[in-house]
Amino acid sequence: MALPWLRTLILALLLAGLTVPVAISQTDIATVSSSTADHSQFEDLQGPFRSASEVSDACLGCHNTGSEQLHGSIHFTWTAPQVESDARDLGMLHVSNGFLLSVPSNLDACTSCHIAGTRLDDMAMLDASSDPVAPVDCLTCHEPTGQWTVANFHENGSACTMCHDERLRGDTPEVEDLAVAARSVGATTRAACGTCHFDADGGPGVKHGDLNADLIAPSADLDVHMSAKPDGAGFTCATCHTTRDHVTTGSRYTGAPGDKPDRPALAGAAASCQSCHSPTPHADLGSGARLDRHIDSVACETCHIPSFARGDTQTRVLWDWSSVGELDRRRQPYVDKEKDGTVAYASEKGHFAWAREVEPTLIWSDGKLVTHRPGDVVSGIATDDADELDDDAREGDLESIAAAFAEAPWIALYGGEPAAADSRIAPVKVMNSVIPIDQESRALVSVLLAGRSRDALWNDFRWEDAVEAGMEEADARFSGDVAFARVRQMIPVNHMVAPAEQALECVDCHATDGVISDLPGGFVPGRDRIGWLDAAGLALIGATLAAAFVHLILRLGFGLFHRKNRHG
Amino acid sequence: MADTRQQSAKGVFLFPLFERFWHWSQAMLIIGLMVTGAEIRGYWAFVGFEKALNLHIIGAFSLIVLWTFAIFWHVVTGQWRHYVLTTKGLWKVVLFYASGIFLGSPHPFRPSPKRKHNPMQAMAYLTFHLLMAPAIWISGVILWIYGRYPALYPDAVPVIWINGVHVAAAFLIGAFLVAHLYLITTGETVFAQLRAMITGWDNFGKVEED
Numbered sequence: 085m086a087l088p089w090l091r092t093l094i095l096a097l098l099l100a101g102l103t104v105p106v107a108i109s110q111t112d113i114a115t116v117s118s119s120t121a122d123h124s125q126f127e128d129l130q131g132p133f134r135s136a137s138e139v140s141d142a143c144l145g146c147h148n149t150g151s152e153q154l155h156g157s158i159h160f161t162w163t164a165p166q167v168e169s170d171a172r173d174l175g176m177l178h179v180s181n182g183f184l185l186s187v188p189s190n191l192d193a194c195t196s197c198h199i200a201g202t203r204l205d206d207m208a209m210l211d212a213s214s215d216p217v218a219p220v221d222c223l224t225c226h227e228p229t230g231q232w233t234v235a236n237f238h239e240n241g242s243a244c245t246m247c248h249d250e251r252l253r254g255d256t257p258e259v260e261d262l263a264v265a266a267r268s269v270g271a272t273t274r275a276a277c278g279t280c281h282f283d284a285d286g287g288p289g290v291k292h293g294d295l296n297a298d299l300i301a302p303s304a305d306l307d308v309h310m311s312a313k314p315d316g317a318g319f320t321c322a323t324c325h326t327t328r329d330h331v332t333t334g335s336r337y338t339g340a341p342g343d344k345p346d347r348p349a350l351a352g353a354a355a356s357c358q359s360c361h362s363p364t365p366h367a368d369l370g371s372g373a374r375l376d377r378h379i380d381s382v383a384c385e386t387c388h389i390p391s392f393a394r395g396d397t398q399t400r401v402l403w404d405w406s407s408v409g410e411l412d413r414r415r416q417p418y419v420d421k422e423k424d425g426t427v428a429y430a431s432e433k434g435h436f437a438w439a440r441e442v443e444p445t446l447i448w449s450d451g452k453l454v455t456h457r458p459g460d461v462v463s464g465i466a467t468d469d470a471d472e473l474d475d476d477a478r479e480g481d482l483e484s485i486a487a488a489f490a491e492a493p494w495i496a497l498y499g500g501e502p503a504a505a506d507s508r509i510a511p512v513k514v515m516n517s518v519i520p521i522d523q524e525s526r527a528l529v530s531v532l533l534a535g536r537s538r539d540a541l542w543n544d545f546r547w548e549d550a551v552e553a554g555m556e557e558a559d560a561r562f563s564g565d566v567a568f569a570r571v572r573q574m575i576p577v578n579h580m581v582a583p584a585e586q587a588l589e590c591v592d593c594h595a596t597d598g599v600i601s602d603l604p605g606g607f608v609p610g611r612d613r614i615g616w617l618d619a620a621g622l623a624l625i626g627a628t629l630a631a632a633f634v635h636l637i638l639r640l641g642f643g644l645f646h647r648k649n650r651h652g
Numbered sequence: 653m654a655d656t657r658q659q660s661a662k663g664v665f666l667f668p669l670f671e672r673f674w675h676w677s678q679a680m681l682i683i684g685l686m687v688t689g690a691e692i693r694g695y696w697a698f699v700g701f702e703k704a705l706n707l708h709i710i711g712a713f714s715l716i717v718l719w720t721f722a723i724f725w726h727v728v729t730g731q732w733r734h735y736v737l738t739t740k741g742l743w744k745v746v747l748f749y750a751s752g753i754f755l756g757s758p759h760p761f762r763p764s765p766k767r768k769h770n771p772m773q774a775m776a777y778l779t780f781h782l783l784m785a786p787a788i789w790i791s792g793v794i795l796w797i798y799g800r801y802p803a804l805y806p807d808a809v810p811v812i813w814i815n816g817v818h819v820a821a822a823f824l825i826g827a828f829l830v831a832h833l834y835l836i837t838t839g840e841t842v843f844a845q846l847r848a849m850i851t852g853w854d855n856f857g858k859v860e861e862d
Contacts, residue, residue, distance in 0.1 A: 371702055377802070590701035595694050607798075607811040610694050610701065614816045618693070621823025628827040632834035638754050639838070646756025 124267040131263025136201050136221055136236065139266045143222040153330035154220045155212035159199050162187065162210060164337035167452060174337050177210065179455040180495055180528045182403060182517030182573040183285035184246065186458050189530040189554030196242030197233075197280050199224045203240050227265050230275035235259040243534035245542055247287050249427035249436070250419045274300050274310065277321040286433075289397040293442055293513045294579035298395030306395050307580050325355045336576050340451025341383035341508035357384040381503065381606055383449070383510040387588040388581050391441045392513060395580075398426060402437035402485050404473055404518040406568040409545030428479070432542045434518075435473070437480030444511030444577045446600055450500035453574075458530035459560030464493040465526050467567035473518065489516040492570035495528065502605025509600060512574040519571055520547055524563035530554035663848075664857030666768050671731070672852060674722045681715045682825065689822055712792050719785065734768045735778045742771040753838060763857045780828055788821035 123129055128142045144150050154160050162177035172178065180186050187194050192205040201221020204210070209218040223232040238256035245251075259265050278297060285291035299307055304315035312318050325334045334355025343356065363379065366372030378387075393399040410431055412418040417431030426438050456462050476484035495517075500507035520529050532540050532553035541550035547566040555562035593600045594610030601611060667675075688711065690696060691704035699707065726732040744760035749772070752760075761770035769777060794814045798805045805811070839845035840856045848854040 371706060374702075374705075374799070377799070380802075590705075591694075591697070594692075594701055607815070609705075609795075609799075609815070610692055612812055612815070613693075613819070614812060617816055617819055617823075621819065621826070624823055624827045625830060628830045632830060635749075636834070636837075642754035642756070646754075 119270070123269050126267070129263070129266045129269075131261075131266060133262040133266060136223055136232075136262060137219060139262055140201070140220060140222045142266065143226075143269070144220075147222075150222065150330070151220050154199065155217060156329075157331045158335060159225075159330075159332065160210065160212070160218075160220070162198075164335060167337075170455070172457065174453070174455060177207070178457055180457055180460070180530075181285065182495060182515045182519060182571055183291055183400075184533065185405075185519060186528075186530040186554070186558060188458075189532045189557040190243075190246075190534060191557070193243040193246050193534045196237035196240045196246075201236055203242070222269065223265055224279075225272050225276055226269040228268055228270050228273040228276055230273070230277075230279040231257060232259050232265050233276065233279040243542070245430075245432045245534060247283055249287060249430045249433060250421075272320065272322045274320050281321075286400075289393060289438075290400045291515075292575060292579075293392035293399035293439075294389065294577045296393070296395065296397035296399070298397050299579065302395065302580075304583055305586070306582075308583055309581055310579075324360075336453055338451075340506065341385070341449055341510045342380075342506050343451065381507075381509060383508040385511050385578055385581070386444075386446060386509050388584070389444065389511055389577055389579075390582055390586055390588055391443050392511075392577050392580050393440050393442055394582075398438035398440045399442065399513065400436055400515070401439045401442065401480065401482065401513075402435070402473075402477065402516045403433070404435035404478065405433070405520055406472070406518045407434040408432065408541065408547075422479075431545070435478045437478060437485060439480055439482060442482070442513065443599065445514045445574075446509050446603055447498060447512055447574065448500040448502045448504070448507045448603065448605060449498040449510040449512075450504065450506045452499040454494070454497050454499055456495045456528055457560075458555065458558040459527050461525060461527045462493045462495055462571065464491075465521060465569045465571065466491075467521065467523060467526065467569050485516050486514075489514075489570050489572055492516070492572045494573065495519075495571045496573040498574055498576075502603070509603065511577040513577055515573040515575055517571050517573065518568050520551060520566045521569045522551075522561075522563050523565035523567035525561070526567075526569070527560070529562065529566070530558035530560065532557065663853050663855035664764060664859060665852055666763055666765060666848060666854045666857055667852040669852070670725055672849060674718065674725070675849060677718055678715065678722075681711050681718065682829065685711045685715065686822065686826060686829075693819070709796060712789070712796075716789055716793075719789070735774050735781060737775060737778060738771050740771065742775075745770045745772045749838070759840075763854055764859060765857075776828070776831075780825070784821050784824050784828065787817055788825065791815075791818035791821065 128145060129139075133139050133142075158164055158175060162175050164174035166173060177187050184190065184194075188207060191207060192203050195202075195204045198204065198210075198218070199221055200209070200218035201224050202219065204218055208214040209216060211217070221236070224236070227233065235256070235258045239258060278295075278300060281292070281295055282288065282297045282299070283290070284295075289296040299310050302311045302316070304311040307316065309317045309319040309324070317323075322332075325332050327333070332355075339354075339356055344358065361384070364372070364376045365379075365384075366375035369375060407429070408431065410418075410429070419427055419431075420429035422428050427436060429435050473488055474484060477488045498510070498512065520531060521527060522529055529551045531547075532550050534540050534542050537553060538544055539546075539549040539553040541547065548564060551566050552562055552564065588599070591610070592598050594608060595601075596611055596613075598611060600608065606612075685708060687698065688704040688708040691698055692701065692708060698704070741761060748757060748760050751757075759770075763769065791814050794805075795811070795818060798811050798814070836845040836849075837843075839848075844855060848857075
């Protein structure tokens with residue numbers, strides 16, 4: 085480029101643009117707090133602090149049951165309680181997924197996001213009854229800009245590829261002054277929760293379509309609850325996901341769309357629509373009583389979240405691990421991008437497809453998630469390494485993806501019988517993945533993705549070694565040969581509730597080609613019919629019309645010859 | 653009622669005020685129910701599904717009320733006798749519509765206050781009164797209960813059958829309406845029968861039955 089100063093200017097502007105989200109001032113958010121305790125004036129928080137654990141020690145000096153409370157929470161254990169149908173522990177730590185596949189084999193990379201604030205390589209440290217038990221890091225959730233957490237896991241040395249499809253240039257973010265961070269603490273914010281949840285499973289918007297950084301300052305169109313007053317309700321995450329003893333309400337493993345609120349709104353909302361909204365939420369509308377009667381069979385979200393990923397951030401809908409390891413002409417890993425800058429291929433991760441404004445897939449759900457773990461054989465799983473995905477699917481054409489995965493088994497799905505009393509029609513995001521499995525046993529596998537070991541996938545791209553190492557960590561059998569299989573996974577959709585006027589209309593369901601046309605169960609006027617009846621009825625009316633027409637023609641024709649009065 | 657002025661220059665007085673009121677409000681309601689019913693069924697989108705459903709329910713209950721009055725009127729005035737089936741002259745009428753009408757033959761039946769409808773007409777109307785109308789209103793009320801008071805609906809009966817009866821009756825009434833609209837143009841003149849139904853006077857009727 086002929087003008088070096090112009091290049092510098094453009095670079096400076098780009099960098100400024102990149103740092104905008106970082107620019108939220110810590111004091112701005114802290115002043116929102118209406119607590120009687122102004123942490124910014126606490127002597128113990130004046131610092132200086134040499135490490136984050138010194139900050140947490142200062143917190144725990146007063147909040148002396150904090151560690152104990154957190155040690156039992158799902159945020160610490162990454163384990164959800166067992167359910168009747170499955171005697172094994174649930175939760176992120178245990179189950180397989182279609183994104184980064186499984187946690188145990190990548191524990192030290194994954195735990196850079198743990199609320200211990202430090203990387204752990206021993207699963208036992210997540211168990212509060214073991215010794216040693218991991219510490220807790222208060223700033224992870226209570227530093228209101230979320231920048232502490234971002235800085236911490238970068239400084240912790242997490243694997244870049246875990247969250248970034250493309251290695252970004254520039255410095256990793258850092259927090260210069262821990263004392264400023266310590267004095268800024270307060271109730272959790274959208275930014276703080278979002279640090280982990282908005283970028284879950286590998287980067288912005290990857291896992292969730294309804295939870296991404298667009299919710300930090302959303303318009304009312306995007307989310308009526310989280311947009312600022314007066315257009316929205318100005319909720320933070322914790323307004324609905326209330327906590328008691330640091331245990332947060334709401335998760336994919338608890339609650340069901342048909343549940344009565346287990347905690348009424350007077351005791352604090354509990355992460356369900358019905359914990360705040362009455363059983364007759366449409367009472368003010370003209371035909372509200374009829375809409376209210378839908379509640380027995382349709383979850384609120386089904387109509388009120390007409391699409392997800394409605395903001396700037398796209399969500400990943402396809403992840404094809406089978407194409408990992410392609411190298412460029414210089415034998416180096418590379419990244420292939422779409423025109424809009426989204427990554428379509430990365431040597432470390434394979435092919436991706438992204439989508440925006442996705443209409444959720446509607447299912448019957450009783451809220452009970454059926455999961456699988458490394459070593460489990462998913463019923464109906466088929467190896468299909470001979471049958472690569474077509475280009476349309478890899479480029480994100482949703483219909484092609486749906487067609488390619490129509491027969492793929494579910495590694496995580498919600499139960500629920502059509503029209504059963506405890507089931508509701510509910511929206512989910514369907515994640516389509518081509519994942520490695522054991523060629524012989526067809527069991528799901530655990531993969532060592534990152535680390536110093538040459539076995540790690542992202543070092544040498546040798547699947548067999550990476551799976552061997554991963555299965556060892558997961559304590560599961562592996563035959564030594566890897567194949568690939570298409571699977572699907574349901575991700576609940578509960579956020580990005582749209583303004584009422586954008587909710588689904590009657591005819592979106594009450595039609596033969598509506599959004600529930602493939603869903604069994606119930607009787608839906610306009611959708612359900614005896615197939616031949618309309619054809620027969622229309623034929624009858626057509627025949628009557630034709631008969632009348634022929635009769636009329638004959639009358640007119642003969643009438644030319646007989647003009648006399650009929651009754652003489 | 654009509655007896656005092658049965659015959660005059662205007663013809664015969666066949667249809668008293670109530671009968672005409674009943675006929676025309678029933679006609680409007682049925683057409684309205686067909687339009688809204690077809691929208692609920694997905695054939696077109698005029699007023700929107702929710703409004704169509706609301707209008708359909710209002711129209712249906714209005715029609716049931718109207719029918720209640722009409723049945724009372726028919727029973728009290730004895731007008732129900734006009735719909736009694738008869739084979740007397742039936743074939744003549746059938747033949748007339750099949751051939752005579754083209755050749756300019758006189759209509760074998762002339763309406764009178766004792767017998768307003770020809771045998772074929774009486775048969776068609778009786779089918780409407782005793783088959784199509786009850787099928788559609790009974791099935792309609794059951795469908796309404798299914799939606800409005802789901803607890804009252806017996807689960808043993810697949811609701812799609814009730815819906816099927818309702819829709820089948822609707823198509824039959826639709827076909828009836830088409831035939832009816834055509835056949836009223838086959839009077840002495842194209843609009844003679846329409847005129848009689850509006851004014852009550854049939855110019856070509858007669859006082860006594862044949």
